Amino acid sequence: MHTILSSPSKTVTIGSDQPFAIIGERINPTGRKIFSQQLRNGDLSRVEIDVREQAEGGAMLLDVNMGAPLADEAALMTRAVKLIQSLTDLPLVIDSSIVEVLDAGLAAYQGKALVNSVTAEDERLDAILPLVKRYDAAVIGLPNDEAEIPEEPARRLELTRKLIRIATEKYHIAIEDIVIDPLAMPVGADTLHPTRTLETIAMIRDEFGVNMTLGASNVSFGMPDRHTISSAFLPIAMSHGLTSAIMDARTPQAVRSVKAADLVLGRDEWGASWIAGYRARQA
């Protein structure tokens, strides 16, 4: 199954027969004090560096989150989307928990965007999915609802079923345009969290074959040597059915582990990309 995203001059295909889709996580004020302050002042100057570093590091899409408290997030999102599209041809992921901000981002965006995200809560589905349909976007669905972020893979699968059913049947969104986030939680909080995520990924792949993405940095949150944890977790998740991740695209270790997993999982014919990547680094 192929999820096809685009900017005016570039198309990116997410799929299990494609190279793993690396979504740069960096344009997001969470955990970035200075950037957060800049956003409150309407200063987007830092974004240019973030775009360049992530594109150079290997990002294939860029997540854009303007979630600064007290800022006019919708206005910021409009400006950010226009600015970023003037700087790069990478397709964007419009990321907000506020419906109006998603709307502003989608209105400003040129191309087919990915919306991050909708939960399986009825109210959220009914607020966000019409937007996704109206802008002919794709959407990341999270299998949690009003009651809980479920731990059990079987329950996450149930909520995935609900999400896909409502998106396709009620809002006539193509199943190819639904990307499920199986929910990755910190291994430091519970060493069984990653196993639950992996089981969820395999179950969703087996039942729906849809594309999946997750916030890779969540897994290693609070632990030392985080990049090595991501670099082991992502290849495993890929072998279970994960086809994309929102991740640190500026870190060679994580990006190269994903490329190596593409290679050993048979998604890099003749190893051509692997060898080309190596040569480019030597040059």
Place this chain on the structure above:
Amino acid sequence: MHTILSSPSKTVTIGSDQPFAIIGERINPTGRKIFSQQLRNGDLSRVEIDVREQAEGGAMLLDVNMGAPLADEAALMTRAVKLIQSLTDLPLVIDSSIVEVLDAGLAAYQGKALVNSVTAEDERLDAILPLVKRYDAAVIGLPNDEAEIPEEPARRLELTRKLIRIATEKYHIAIEDIVIDPLAMPVGADTLHPTRTLETIAMIRDEFGVNMTLGASNVSFGMPDRHTISSAFLPIAMSHGLTSAIMDARTPQAVRSVKAADLVLGRDEWGASWIAGYRARQA
């Protein structure tokens, strides 16, 4: 299922609920010109460095191969086993294609050794398995026979069945003492090789639940940036059922990827080993 190996003062348990068993590959003249020449001259002085570097790097067992052409391999194996056991308490893997050399190594060894290896060829089974039984050792079984090194996972599974049947029924070797090598071949020769190995691992795990090991360095043979390939392949293989590898224990990248995989696969309670390993490196 637990495969328990020992030296006089140390026991190592291989199993899917245990930390991944890292077998140091280094004490082997293959591809080592100087070491090969030293062995031909009966000079074992290099072994001391190999033992120390691998033990410090995280090896839990050490493979010992004295396969130098024209040397008296049986005599060398006897000396090497005695020397190595005087230097380290790590259990050893006695590695040779020559039955008499395995016999010499097992006779010299103090503890329960792992024999590397026996194929599914009748003649080899009948020559090596009696030795394994006599010395109460464990054995690595390779699912290839006279006719072929099979590519198809289903055929490798068939040969695994034969191997396990003959070892347990004819030679009364406990199934816990059989470790299957699912055969890892270079991704550079065929990008589907790793996928076949992974499928084989999953099939053998599902049918027998036995422990498995493989030569991890084979996968990346001939490719650039080999350590990153191993560091992606090993976590995936672990998630499919691999419980051990014969690998480069001197390379922090590969060893740490395995430890990170232990963590995210739920084999490192509270992340205690991960955090302890990090602290030790900072000290």
